[in-house]
Amino acid sequence: xxxxxxxxxxxxxxxxxxxxxxxxxxxxxxxxxxxxxxxxxxxxxxxxxxxxxxxxxxxxxxxxxxxxxxxxxxxxxxxxxxxxxxxxxxxxxxxxxxxxxxxxxxxxxxxxxxxxxxxxxxxxxxxxxxxxxxxxxxxxxxxxxxxxxxxxxxxxxxxxxxxxxxxxxxxxxxxxxxxxxxxxxxxxxxxxxxxxxxxxxxxxxxxxxxxxxxxxxxxxxxxxxxxxxxxxxxxxxxxxxxxxxxxxxxxxxxxxxxxxxxxxxxxxxxxxxx
Amino acid sequence: xxxxxxxxxxxxxxxxxxxxxxxxxxxxxxxxxxxxxxxxxxxxxxxxxxxxxxxxxxxxxxxxxxxxxxxxxxxxxxxxxxxxxxxxxxxxxxxxxxxxxxxxxxxxxxxxxxxxxxxxxxxxxxxxxxxxxxxxxxxxxxxxxxxxxxxxxxxxxxxxxxxxxxxxxxxxxxxxxxxxxxxxxxxxxxxxxxxxxxxxxxxxxxxxxxxxxxxxxxxxxxxxxxxxxxxxxxxxxxxxxxxxxxxxxxxxxxxxxxxxxxxxxxxxxxxxxxxxxxxxxxxxxxxxxxxxxxxxxxxxxxxxxxxxxxxxxxxxxxxxxxxxxxxxxxxxxxxxxxxxxxxxxxxxxxxxxxxxxxxxxxxxxxxxxxxxxxxxxxxxxxxxxxxxxxxxxxxxxxxxxxxxxxxxxxxxxxxxxxxxxxxxxxxxxxxxxxxxxxxxxxxxxxxxxxxxxxxxxxxxxxxxxxxxxxxxxxxxxxxxxxxxxxxxxxxxxxxxxxxxxxxxxxxxxxxxxxxxxxxxxxxxxxxxxxxxxxxxxxxxxxxxxxxxxxxxxxxxxxxxxxxxxxxxxxxxxxxxxxxxxxxxxxxxxxxxxxxxxxxxxxxxxxxxxxxxxxxxxxxxxxxxxxxxxxxxxxxxxx
Numbered sequence: 078x079x080x081x082x083x084x085x086x087x088x089x090x091x092x093x094x095x096x097x098x099x100x101x102x103x104x105x106x107x108x109x110x111x112x113x114x115x116x117x118x119x120x121x122x123x124x125x126x127x128x129x130x131x132x133x134x135x136x137x138x139x140x141x142x143x144x145x146x147x148x149x150x151x152x153x154x155x156x157x158x159x160x161x162x163x164x165x166x167x168x169x170x171x172x173x174x175x176x177x178x179x180x181x182x183x184x185x186x187x188x189x190x191x192x193x194x195x196x197x198x199x200x201x202x203x204x205x206x207x208x209x210x211x212x213x214x215x216x217x218x219x220x221x222x223x224x225x226x227x228x229x230x231x232x233x234x235x236x237x238x239x240x241x242x243x244x245x246x247x248x249x250x251x252x253x254x255x256x257x258x259x260x261x262x263x264x265x266x267x268x269x270x271x272x273x274x275x276x277x278x279x280x281x282x283x284x285x286x287x288x289x290x291x292x293x294x295x296x297x298x299x300x301x302x303x304x305x306x307x308x309x310x311x312x313x314x315x316x317x318x319x320x321x322x323x324x325x326x327x328x329x330x331x332x333x334x335x336x337x338x339x340x341x342x343x344x345x346x347x348x349x350x351x
Numbered sequence: 352x353x354x355x356x357x358x359x360x361x362x363x364x365x366x367x368x369x370x371x372x373x374x375x376x377x378x379x380x381x382x383x384x385x386x387x388x389x390x391x392x393x394x395x396x397x398x399x400x401x402x403x404x405x406x407x408x409x410x411x412x413x414x415x416x417x418x419x420x421x422x423x424x425x426x427x428x429x430x431x432x433x434x435x436x437x438x439x440x441x442x443x444x445x446x447x448x449x450x451x452x453x454x455x456x457x458x459x460x461x462x463x464x465x466x467x468x469x470x471x472x473x474x475x476x477x478x479x480x481x482x483x484x485x486x487x488x489x490x491x492x493x494x495x496x497x498x499x500x501x502x503x504x505x506x507x508x509x510x511x512x513x514x515x516x517x518x519x520x521x522x523x524x525x526x527x528x529x530x531x532x533x534x535x536x537x538x539x540x541x542x543x544x545x546x547x548x549x550x551x552x553x554x555x556x557x558x559x560x561x562x563x564x565x566x567x568x569x570x571x572x573x574x575x576x577x578x579x580x581x582x583x584x585x586x587x588x589x590x591x592x593x594x595x596x597x598x599x600x601x602x603x604x605x606x607x608x609x610x611x612x613x614x615x616x617x618x619x620x621x622x623x624x625x626x627x628x629x630x631x632x633x634x635x636x637x638x639x640x641x642x643x644x645x646x647x648x649x650x651x652x653x654x655x656x657x658x659x660x661x662x663x664x665x666x667x668x669x670x671x672x673x674x675x676x677x678x679x680x681x682x683x684x685x686x687x688x689x690x691x692x693x694x695x696x697x698x699x700x701x702x703x704x705x706x707x708x709x710x711x712x713x714x715x716x717x718x719x720x721x722x723x724x725x726x727x728x729x730x731x732x733x734x735x736x737x738x739x740x741x742x743x744x745x746x747x748x749x750x751x752x753x754x755x756x757x758x759x760x761x762x763x764x765x766x767x768x769x770x771x772x773x774x775x776x777x778x779x780x781x782x783x784x785x786x787x788x789x790x791x792x793x794x795x796x797x798x799x800x801x802x803x804x805x806x807x808x809x810x811x812x813x814x815x816x817x818x819x820x821x822x823x824x825x826x827x828x829x830x831x832x833x834x835x836x837x838x839x840x841x842x843x844x845x846x847x848x849x850x851x852x853x854x855x856x857x858x859x860x861x862x863x864x865x866x867x868x869x870x871x872x873x874x875x876x877x878x879x880x881x882x883x884x885x886x887x888x889x890x891x892x893x894x895x896x897x898x899x900x901x902x903x904x905x906x907x908x909x910x911x912x913x914x915x916x917x918x919x920x921x922x923x924x925x926x927x928x929x930x931x932x933x934x935x936x937x938x939x940x941x942x943x944x945x946x947x948x949x950x951x952x953x954x955x956x957x958x959x960x961x962x963x964x965x966x967x968x969x970x971x972x973x974x975x976x977x978x979x980x981x982x983x984x985x986x987x988x989x
Contacts, residue, residue, distance in 0.1 A: 155363040163458050168365035170377060171384045174414060176362030176454040197362065197454075201385070203749040207742065237753055287757035290796045292964065294978035 143194045143215045144180070144347065147242060148222035149234060150200040153260040156328040157222060158197040160340055161347075166329070172199040175208055182348045193217070193347065205238065213245055218254045218350050220343075225259040225267035225325070228276070236280035240288065246319060254350050255321040258343060263327040270323040274314065282312040322346070352427060352476070354403060354420045356468065358441060360449075360457055361414040367441075367462040379403050380418050391716040391743045391956070399423055408434045411724040412683055413442065413449040429475040436471050502561050683725045684732065689718055692736045703986050705949030706908045709956050717743055741987055747952060748979035750961030754935070759896065760798055760866055769801070769860040771868045771893065773853075774937070775886055776901035777913055778874030781939035783812065784969060785901060786871050787819040791971040794827045794837050798866040803856035804842035805849040805889070806873040813842045816871060823971075839865070849873070850889040857893060870895065877916035887924035890931055899963060900933045902954055903940045910953045918958065933958055938977070939966035946985040951977070 146154045155169040155176070162178055177196040198208040221242060223235055239257075246253055257277075259270045268276075307316050314321040324346065327339040355376040356369040370376060379400045387398050387407075398405045407418045417438055421427055441464060442449070448460035490496055693714045700710040717739050726735050756772075763770040772789075774782045783806070790800045802820060806812035820840040827837045841856040853870050860868045872889065875882035890898060900917060902910060914933070922930040936954050944950075951962060962977045 158454070159364065159458060162455060165458070167458070168368065168377065169363045170357075170359050170365060171381050172363030173361040173384065173416075176360070176364070176457075178454040178458075199363075202751050203746040206749065207745060233755075233758065234753060237755065283758065283761060284755075287755055287761070290757055291755070292792060292974045292976045294976055294981070 142192065142217055143177075143196050143212065144218045144220060144350075145209075145212055145216050146195065146197045146220050146222060147205065147209065147238075148200050148260075149224065149231060149238060150202070151227075152200060152222045152224040153328045154197050154200060154222045157220075157258070157260065157326070157340070157343075158195060160328050161195060161344070171201060172197065173201075173204070174199065175212070180347070182344075206241065209242065209245060213249060216246070216249075216253045218256065218347075219246060221255065221257045222260050223257060223273060224261050225269075225273065226261045226264040228259075228268050228273055232276055232280055236277055236284055239277065240281055240284050243317065243319070247317075252319045255319050256343075256346055257321065257323050259323065259325045260328055262325045262339065263329050270325045274323050278312050278314060285312065352421060352425065353430075353472070354422065356417075356419045356437070358415060358417050358437075358462070358464070360454075361416060362454060362457075364454065364457055366415070366457065366460075367464045367468075369465070369468055376418075376420065379405055379420055383407060383418065384416075391713060391747055396719075406430055406434060408438055409719060409722075410438060410442065411720060411722055415441075415449065417441075427479075429479040432478075433471060433475040436475070437468060440467055440471065499561075502564065683723050684721050684735065686718060686722060688732050689721060689736055692733050693718055696736065696740055699989075700949060700952075700986070702947075703949040704907055704944070704947040705986075706911045706953040708908075708911060709953050710949075713740070713743065713952075713956070737987065741983055744952060744983045744986060745979050747955055748962075748977065748982060751959055752961065754961045754963055754976075756897070756963070757796060760793075763896065764798075764866055769857060769865050769868045770897075771857055771870065771895035772897045772899060773870045773872065773890060773893075773895040774899050774901055775872050775890075775917065775933075776874060777876055780874065780901050780903045781966060782874065782901045783815050783819070783871055785937055785939055785964065785966045785974075786816075786869050787823070788966065788971055788974045789964065790819075790838060790867075790869055791823060791826070792974055793867055794823060797832075799832075799835060799837045799864070800839075801856060801860045801863075801865040801868045802838065802840050803853055803868055803870045804840060805852050805856075806871050807843075807845050807847050807849055807852070808873040810845075812871070812873070813840075813845065816840055816842070839863075849885065850892050853889055853893045877913045877920075883916070883920035884924055887920050890921060891925050891927070894931065898931060898934045899937050900935070900954075900958075901937045901939060902950065904938050904944050904948065904950045905940055906950055908953075910950055911957055914954060914957045933960055935960055935963035937964045937966065938962050941965050941975075942967045942973070946988060948982050948985050951982055952986070 146158055148154050150171060155172055156167070158176065158178075159165065159167045159169070162180060175196055175198050177194055180193045180195045182191050182193060196212055198212065199205060219242065221239060224231065228235065243255075246255070257270075257273070259268070259273050261267055310316070324342045326343045353369070353371050355371060357365060357376055357380060358367045359365040359380075368376065382400045383398050383405050386392070396407055398407070402423055403420045404423045405418055405420045407416060409416055417434055419430055419434055421430065441462075444464075444467070445460065445462060448456045448462075697710050697714045700713070701707055705713075717736065720743070721736065721739050724735075726732070760770045774786055776782050786802065790802060793800050800823075802816055804813045804816050817840055820838055823838045824836075829836050841852075841859055843852050843855070849872060856870065857868055859865075870889075870893075872886060873882075875886065877883065898921075900914065902913065906913070918932050921932050925931060936958065938951055938954070941948075955962060965975045965977055967973045967975055
């Protein structure tokens with residue numbers, strides 16, 4: 078009976094018929110060999126499959142759709158976060174932990190924009206490095222928020238944190254795009270983005286000398302700090318491997334609680350990198 | 352009465368705010384967050400800032416913070432209960448919004464909590480008013496007014512005073528307020544006779560009541576009579592014979608012979624008894640040689656093992672299931688769960704040389720942060736607590752202000768004035784040695800250094816610095832730096848005033864164009880008031896750019912005392928509005944401790960100032976900067 082079926086099947090399909098004897102022989106061989114070899118083959122296949130799945134999952138997780146909002150304390154990160162997501166004004170306090178939400182980029186050309194994950198990190202000195210460590214590997218872009226009104230007073234602290242962030246992101250596998258957002262432009266004494274850029278370049282120039290001259294850390298296993306820009310020449314942001322841009326914005330907006338924020342440039346930039 | 356009440360998420364979004372006064376509440380709340388929550392001082396939940404007292408509560412499950420602020424001079428008793436009630440109500444009402452991970456739900460949700468809050472506030476205020484002091488009873492309400500006057504009259508003539516004494520004693524013993532006792536008390540109180548006449552009618556109607564009361568009174572009076580009889584009886588046999596000697600069963604025999612010390616013996620026992628004690632005196636062990644100290648740790652371990660073994664065998668089955676239950680599924684942490692783990696971590700920290708109070712405060716703060724938090728799957732209580740403790744330790748060690756001396760020196764260079772650093776500390780911690788190391792480091796980076804020898808007390812202090820200067824000069828001779836002397840010693844010998852020498856040194860440095868002035872002071876104990884005053888004067892008069900406290904890593908609980916007293920002395924003797932306190936810490940002798948690095952934590956916790964340098968030896972190259980992660984890893988290592 079079985080043989081009759083085989084012959085019919087073999088006669089029936091043309092291509093199927095050519096494969097059929099191979100399948101038969103394979104089946105016979107499998108039945109003849111020990112069960113141990115079979116189990117070994119199955120195990121190897123299972124391992125290969127899990128490896129493939131794992132790679133897929135890992136690649137999906139590190140697809141890097143996160144945009145980090147970093148900056149000093151009181152620079153307006155949380156309010157910027159709120160404005161980008163909802164456009165409303167909310168009172169904020171000093172953040173103790175991070176907040177994250179999905180942000181839909183509204184592209185004028187496309188009806189349905191891509192989505193990014195906005196992550197607002199706390200700016201307090203004791204927390205900022207810890208949170209940066211945690212999130213930097215999934216960062217597609219980093220927005221460094223600067224308080225333009227208090228910049229003159231805080232220039233050294235801003236430069237130090239910026240130096241730290243730049244060094245960390247240079248060490249990453251896929252370098253994120255950088256944006257330095259000069260916030261609080263609604264205040265009368267706010268500095269312009271150009272001035273901030275010049276001042277930061279000067280500060281970073283001296284910082285890379287002093288940082289490399291600092292005494293080495295306790296465990297001498299850590300490598301020497303990376304060098305920013307080119308040695309011998311004055312530091313400029315264009316010398317970096319990362320793309321650094323400057324723009325002005327105001328999270329509070331011209332009219333405070335009532336009006337909308339002046340963040341169109343920021344939204345355009347986000348749409349560009351998405 | 353409350354100034355404000357805010358509810359905000361830990362990510363910084365204010366969810367709801369009630370403002371009793373027109374001032375904004377962000378300032379005090381930010382101060383609260385910065386000083387308490389971020390510095391791991393979250394043990395007790397209240398904090399004073401200027402004129403306000405702030406009480407707060409953390410909700411770790413949903414990452415919320417509840418803060419209430421009121422005037423410091425008021426003592427409101429209902430605040431704690433109010434916070435708890437508000438917390439519970441808010442959590443239940445808005446559970447869906449606050450439960451989600453994304454911040455969008457918090458942003459989009461409207462938290463219309465005003466009415467509920469006002470209701471709870473009203474309830475809390477009323478409940479505090481209920482326990483007002485009760486008004487005194489009027490005479491008409493009291494029981495005395497209800498009784499007929501007739502019953503209070505003393506009709507008996509026999510021994511009214513004795514009656515009074517006995518009844519008073521009984522009243523004191525029973526401390527009850529029964530009717531008959533009250534009447535018996537009332538009887539002696541009403542010594543003076545009351546008018547008898549018009550109460551006849553009343554007495555007749557309440558005759559039975561009075562008779563009953565009189566019977567009870569007679570009973571008690573009779574008992575009293577019996578007692579007095581007993582006492583007289585006991586007196587009688589005593590007078591008959593001598594006092595029988597008391598026999599102590601457990602005590603030694605108090606023989607007259609032994610207690611009689613008039614016979615000449617050595618130490619109360621005759622010579623014959625000495626021979627048997629010789630072996631006891633000698634003890635067991637080799638006679639002449641000294642034996643090495645034998646670590647008897649094995650005994651302790653054995654005892655511990657024995658005690659744990661029976662408990663382990665008893666609880667294996669239950670423990671296994673409990674462990675599995677704890678691993679899988681989400682359960683929220685409570686204080687009892689964390690209790691044992693926190694105790695172990697506290698002991699571990701103390702064993703690693705962290706000061707005891709600081710270890711206690713740290714564990715309290717971690718418990719506060721974790722209470723009510725929902726653990727993820729496959730994480731035990733131990734691992735969660737350890738993780739939280741590690742994060743808070745790293746947080747403490749992160750510097751609150753910038754630690755970059757070279758950058759500040761460059762600034763001072765541009766302003767054409769020297770950068771002044773003062774080293775202070777107790778005796779023998781390594782001030783002069785580390786001063787020499789730091790000057791070597793500065794020389795290597797191309798800055799010229801003037802060393803001011805303001806230690807005019809210790810013998811050889813100036814010579815020590817002179818030797819260092821000579822060696823550093825040999826390493827960096829003027830020829831290498833264009834004819835400029837890179838390092839020089841400024842000294843005025845011994846016995847002079849340190850503050851004066853420092854002032855002259857700074858003026859000299861300004862004239863000669865030195866970049867940095869390193870001022871070495873004498874070591875002093877923190878309890879020595881005149882010396883602390885002298886140090887405070889030196890710092891106030893010369894206003895150095897950096898005041899470094901040099902502390903050794905071997906110090907244990909002493910570190911807390913040293914730093915607190917040094918800071919207090921500097922603050923007390925300063926004339927300025929904001930006194931100059933210790934700006935940074937130099938941790939020395941770090942190579943002598945292998946992993947007992949707790950002193951670093953103690954010092955940064957007390958002052959919240961960064962550790963600028965770490966000294967790891969006595970040569971010029973043994974200067975390091977602190978690596979927070981390495982130190983915390985060494986601390987948490989078992």
